[in-house]
Amino acid sequence: MRFAYDAHTWKEIAHLLVNLPVGMLGFVYAVSVLAIGVPLTVTVVGLPLLAVGLLGARVLGRAERARARKLLGVQVDEPSPMPAIASSGFFGRLWASLKDPVGWRTMLYSFVRLPWGVLTFAVMATGLFVAWPVLPFIARGLANADRAMVRGLLSPSDELERRIAELESDRGVVVDTAAADLRRIERDLHDGAQARLVALAMGLGLAKEKLTEDPEAAARMVDEAHGEVKVALQELRDLARGIHPAVLTDRGLNAALSSLAGRCTVPVKVTADLPARPAAAIEGIAYFTVSELLQNVSKHSGARSARVEVWRADDRLLIQVEDDGRGGARLDGGTGMAGLADRLGAVDGIFVIDSPEGGPTTITAELPWRDRATDPEPQRDARRR
Structure with missing residues (x-):
């Protein structure tokens, strides 16, 4: 036995x-x-x-x-x-x-x-x-x-240790993304508006020297400087729009997405069904997600039309961007998709790509919904205005 x-x-x-x-x-x-x-x-x-x-x-x-x-x-x-x-x-x-x-x-x-x-x-x-x-x-x-x-x-x-590890990883993604954004803003200021303003200051200095000797040449230089000021202002507006567009702050996600659609080289139909505005941080992430996706539609898809839908389902904000282009979009395709997935993952979001070869491409993003009423950011914005 x-x-x-x-x-x-x-x-x-x-x-x-x-x-x-x-x-x-x-x-x-x-x-x-x-x-x-x-x-x-x-x-x-x-x-x-x-x-x-x-x-x-x-x-x-x-x-x-x-x-x-x-x-x-x-x-x-x-x-x-x-x-x-x-x-x-x-x-x-x-x-x-x-x-x-x-x-x-x-x-x-x-x-x-x-x-x-x-x-x-x-x-x-x-x-x-x-x-x-x-x-x-x-x-x-x-x-x-x-x-x-x-x-x-x-x-x-339970899930505590796994959650801690995920949050540590997500924090690293957020820090890296913020650092990259700061470097981009610094580069844009240095190479764009700052360089143009330096040239403008030099031009106005030369015009000042010629003012008594050759008034006509000085007037031409002032006219050129006036044109440079307009260009510099436009560059600063574009830069500010890239940081946080005023239309998003003032009028919300629907108007901001319509503005994005108007600048896209492909005709875009926007449908937004939101009973209220989400928290400013979530609203900003949603805006820049759609912005980058529409840039990809313009540059890489070969599409004739596109569609953007935004709606709330329970405690989630859902975004869907669809185009009738050639398809084949992937996270590792070098079009910034992996970065978008990381950014959404850092706030408990989801990023899903459905893009067979030959199209169409449908990209769905989910973000957690937080009410704007409990978010302190709008109150600070109001006080600043």
Whole structure:
């Protein structure tokens, strides 16, 4: 009968017997990390040593999850990896490691495992020689306790850890996007309006010198400067529209999208069914999403017409841009689609492309709806005006 145990029972027995050496290894590791790291926290090396110890605990936890999957059949997901916080520098990464819940839970698991390993080893070793007829039932009960321990201490804590990792990644996308926008504005100012205003100042200086000697030449130079002023003003208006268009602030998304459609080289029909205005931040993201998509329609699609629809469904703002062009749009196609998907993802949005070869192309974007009444941005805008 002892050899009639099925493979599942033998795996459980093997797991329970191995608990003792594994528990000793984990216990020694956890005690060593805390005994060395905690007293040394008063020095410059203590906290880094503790952080490295917690990273090592993650490795132990990964090995234990693999053992539980193989011998106990416990299907536990791997916790989220440590978020990359390169912009926070050394101390930011150190603090993230020190407050890592995965590492601390694995340390607790390592402490619990030694007494539990002694118990399971003693029971299994005794049962193999004395109580082998009932040993499968004892093994099943102890193994179930082991399964509960693995799920409770080594599995991801619901969706919290995954959500934290997503938010860290999204924060990086937002920071990178903001930095890129600032660089673009700086470049546009330097190469456009600033250069033109410098040339204008030089022209007016020359006109001032010629005013008494050659009034006619000075008048021509002033006329040229007047034309340069008009061009510079138009460039500044275009730049301001690229930052945040006045029509969006004053009249809302419907009017702003109609203005975009009027500037598109392809005829565009706009339909907006919004009972109210969303929060200013969401409204801005929706506007610039449609703006970039319509630019792609103009430059890359070869379409004869396009359509933009915007509506609210429950707590989501939905945007759909469709064209009858050649299709083939992809996230990795080099037309800024990946950047749009990242920007929407950073605010819990969704970006879906349906663009078979030969067309048509339909792009759907979803954004979370936030009421404008609870958003502080419009009040600040009103005070500024």
